[in-house]
Amino acid sequence: MEQLTTTRGEPTPYAERVLDVVERIPPGKVMSYGDVAEFLGEGGPRQVGRVMALWGGAVPWWRVIRADGSAADGLQSECLAHWREESTPLRGTRVDMRKARWDGV
Template structure:
């Protein structure tokens, strides 16, 4: 990331996105809360403008829905990383299993 080109808030959002472990996710609101600044819309705006340089698929909507227009690419990443999913039933769209996939920012437990 080139700090000269990015607003400071955007740098902070992207840094958090880079720290999310493979197979885990944080919501837009989680990131805003973690930073203690902004809200889900501000984080979403940063991700829309600058998120292509980080693992964007790990920053998600709170309802676990896949990012519209990027579902196929995101699903490929989720499957490759082993991200918990709720498989479709009766024509319902695949969603993230937020209860199992959500990351709280804590370092991984070495005892796990």
């Protein structure tokens, strides 16, 4: 697994690329952890999730979710508030991935 932090405690180039993609997701749209990895052509859902856990506070982290449209454990109510504020298409308390998934274009 690739290091995600430099020896100086800063994000690695991979982590910076993940965060750059997340910053570009428009309001009302989402990507799954796997979508971000696939878009970059490197890493996987777990690596993206780790980047988000370490560095995601500076980007719209609520726009990166599980493939089933749910938020990470412990973040459900905060995500739901952001999704409602941005008019993200929902199915109950989950994002409607068919309508809200962003393809990076």
